[in-house]
Amino acid sequence: MEGHSSIIIAVFSTSSGNGKTITAINLAAGLAEEGYRTCLVDLDLQFGDVMGYLDLVSDYTIADAQRAILRDEQHFKIDDYLTEYKCGEASFAVLPPPREINDAYQINVEAVEKIIRSMRGFNFIVLDLTAVFSTLNLAMLDLSTVINYVGVMDFLPAVKNYKVGYDTLLRFDYEESKICLVENMTDQDRYIKSRDVERLLGTKIYHHLPSDYQAVTYSIRMGKPLMYCMPLSPLTQSYWQLVDRYTNRSKQSRAALQYEEQKTGRKKILSWLFGDDDWHTANNTK
Amino acid sequence: MNYRVILVERDADMLSRMAGILKADDTFDLASTYHEVDMALGQSSVFRPTLFLIDMDSADDVKYIARFVKAYPQAQILGLLSQWKSSTAEKLLAAGASGCILKPFSTADVVEALAIYKRRGKPLPTRTLAFFSPKGHSGSTTMATVLAIELAKLSGESVGIIDADLQFGDVAMFFDAVPRHNVVEATHDINLLTPAALEHYFHKVGNGVWIMSGPLQPEHAELVEADRLIEVVRMAGSLFRYVILDLPVGFNPISLALAECADTDILISMISSGQEVRHMKRSLKMFHMWDNYGKQVYTIFSGVHNCTESHKRKIEGELGRSVTLFLPEERRIKDVAGSGRLMKDLPEGTPFIEAVAKFAGDIISGRR
Numbered sequence A: 001m002e003g004h005s006s007i008i009i010a011v012f013s014t015s016s017g018n019g020k021t022i023t024a025i026n027l028a029a030g031l032a033e034e035g036y037r038t039c040l041v042d043l044d045l046q047f048g049d050v051m052g053y054l055d056l057v058s059d060y061t062i063a064d065a066q067r068a069i070l071r072d073e074q075h076f077k078i079d080d081y082l083t084e085y086k087c088g089e090a091s092f093a094v095l096p097p098p099r100e101i102n103d104a105y106q107i108n109v110e111a112v113e114k115i116i117r118s119m120r121g122f123n124f125i126v127l128d129l130t131a132v133f134s135t136l137n138l139a140m141l142d143l144s145t146v147i148n149y150v151g152v153m154d155f156l157p158a159v160k161n162y163k164v165g166y167d168t169l170l171r172f173d174y175e176e177s178k179i180c181l182v183e184n185m186t187d188q189d190r191y192i193k194s195r196d197v198e199r200l201l202g203t204k205i206y207h208h209l210p211s212d213y214q215a216v217t218y219s220i221r222m223g224k225p226l227m228y229c230m231p232l233s234p235l236t237q238s239y240w241q242l243v244d245r246y247t248n249r250s251k252q253s254r255a256a257l258q259y260e261e262q263k264t265g266r267k268k269i270l271s272w273l274f275g276d277d278d279w280h281t282a283n284n285t286k
Numbered sequence B: 001m002n003y004r005v006i007l008v009e010r011d012a013d014m015l016s017r018m019a020g021i022l023k024a025d026d027t028f029d030l031a032s033t034y035h036e037v038d039m040a041l042g043q044s045s046v047f048r049p050t051l052f053l054i055d056m057d058s059a060d061d062v063k064y065i066a067r068f069v070k071a072y073p074q075a076q077i078l079g080l081l082s083q084w085k086s087s088t089a090e091k092l093l094a095a096g097a098s099g100c101i102l103k104p105f106s107t108a109d110v111v112e113a114l115a116i117y118k119r120r121g122k123p124l125p126t127r128t129l130a131f132f133s134p135k136g137h138s139g140s141t142t143m144a145t146v147l148a149i150e151l152a153k154l155s156g157e158s159v160g161i162i163d164a165d166l167q168f169g170d171v172a173m174f175f176d177a178v179p180r181h182n183v184v185e186a187t188h189d190i191n192l193l194t195p196a197a198l199e200h201y202f203h204k205v206g207n208g209v210w211i212m213s214g215p216l217q218p219e220h221a222e223l224v225e226a227d228r229l230i231e232v233v234r235m236a237g238s239l240f241r242y243v244i245l246d247l248p249v250g251f252n253p254i255s256l257a258l259a260e261c262a263d264t265d266i267l268i269s270m271i272s273s274g275q276e277v278r279h280m281k282r283s284l285k286m287f288h289m290w291d292n293y294g295k296q297v298y299t300i301f302s303g304v305h306n307c308t309e310s311h312k313r314k315i316e317g318e319l320g321r322s323v324t325l326f327l328p329e330e331r332r333i334k335d336v337a338g339s340g341r342l343m344k345d346l347p348e349g350t351p352f353i354e355a356v357a358k359f360a361g362d363i364i365s366g367r368r
Helices: A020-033 A062-071 A101-106 A109-117 A133-143 A156-169 A193-199 A213-222 A235-249 A252-265 A269-273 B014-023 B036-047 B059-071 B086-097 B108-118 B140-155 B181-192 B195-201 B220-221 B225-239 B254-259 B276-292 B309-319 B333-336 B351-365
Strands: A007-013 A038-042 A083-087 A090-095 A124-128 A146-152 A177-188 A207-210 B003-008 B028-036 B051-055 B077-082 B100-102 B127-131 B160-163 B201-204 B209-212 B242-246 B263-269 B296-304 B326-327
Touching: A007 A020, A007 A156, A007 B160, A020 A090, A020 A124, A020 A146, A020 A213, A020 A235, A062 A109, A101 A252, A101 B220, A101 B276, A109 A133, A146 A156, A156 A177, A156 A193, A156 B220, A156 B333, A177 A193, A177 B254, A177 B263, A193 B108, A207 A235, A207 B140, A213 A235, A213 B309, A252 B225, B003 B014, B003 B036, B014 B028, B028 B036, B036 B051, B051 B059, B051 B108, B059 B077, B059 B086, B077 B086, B086 B100, B086 B225, B100 B108, B108 B181, B108 B195, B108 B225, B127 B140, B127 B254, B140 B160, B140 B209, B140 B263, B140 B351, B160 B225, B181 B195, B181 B220, B181 B225, B195 B225, B209 B225, B225 B242, B225 B254, B254 B276, B263 B276, B276 B296, B296 B309, B326 B351
Parallel strands: A007 A124, A007 A146, A038 A090, A038 A124, A146 A177, A177 A207, B003 B028, B003 B051, B051 B077, B077 B100, B127 B242, B127 B263, B160 B209, B160 B242, B263 B296, B296 B326
Antiparallel strands: A083 A090, B201 B209
């Protein structure tokens, strides 16, 4: 992977509570598990949940990184400000949001752009954004390779906002091919059907994530991505498929790999489920 | 209805002009004119006036209003301003006047101002309530709109909702309304408006509730300046006894400015991921100072499955302060709000509605 530019995936939505953070975490975990050097950046600067959802603590945040890069860009090393999330052999880096809201106010768009550009060593950078067209978010969408645009279509105002957001992205000249529409909490029994949303948007939904409230709740409580605590959940499988689509790998190769791993006993699926000591969170590695 | 009018104006030319306007309309019987407010206060009793039109360009004259109200309880009072001043209008309303109009006026302006005041409700200062949500997806728009309906229903007074979620506001959709104007136009025009003119920027959704919708496109949010929006909010106080502000998610210049301008801030967060108490505590740090200065700050948790006293105490222990309200999850509310039937099909009698109605009752009675 040396010499390749980082692929930046912006996880964006136009309503809060759509599963952006869960999606960003599981994309980062899946990409890391695939062997890619991955960094997850929590850009919900005021109320970011990545650290809470991964049960991580850190002394350094994006606010420290900003101070350092503005002081001496030449000698700035992003690694000094990242927190590692480790689970077994796989790990990914996290750039936490500021600890205090006042620090969030001091974050400057140009500095964040510089910080993201300094992450050259990563194959993938996953950005967890807020549900608003802010200057920061627009700058990040500009930088990104793909926009993972998440929506939950269980409520007409949410569908309206999804449509408004999509039209705005197109009006802002983001290429259609760059915008990956991801429907979260897909439910066949809902009165708003995916095909109706597709008709409204005039395009196909790129990926559907099924609903699994219990799995998500358990994952947050355990402080682990779904693949490390609920591997058999349909939602976890769907996240793997999404990772495959972004890495251009086939589902078959993963199934074969998992079968091989189970056969050789290198990774035990049940150990994920029951939090076997083979799987470490950052907390228990500290 | 005929009005027996006392007109008070310092400027002789303006007085003559306005007197002429009143004399030309049979609805008004101009009993007397004065240049000085204190003279009018002392001498008007002989004319048994029913309406005072009083020059309020001098801020010092506001102090006379309470004395007029006491001396002439049967009369209505309108302040006359050369330029709109929210602070003067608010002081007049608080003192018991019926509002303010710009001079020189037409007789239609006077009649309209009196009609607005009658519809507005009791002669009491406006309550401005701002709904703030740290992370969104908290049901704050649902709570704000249901509270508006309950306030109007229980008090018989008028309620205005301003959708200040400038990128993705849903208030109009909850009422299946397609307003002709929105907050961008109102903030653009505000320096040229009077309350009567501002009323046209609101959309009547019925039963004493009016809404001002958000922009048509997210990028139009940039056209809304915080200080002008505050002027809209303050002028809306002349139209509505209760002004409800549905703020954008998180802290930004608009949400901070409006939260500061409101007399009551309602912080609302939905129980779902387990991080809500942390978000609420973080938000309260920002509101802490206002809380100390007498502004009312309330905390509400929505989507609560286990609405028991012990659960509430547990959350209060984690939060370090009392929780004002636990709102249970109510699927039917989401259904009627999502399909624009909030006004028509509000599921009365459900725990959610009863909790909001009780909160509305507390606001009306002044307990909150």
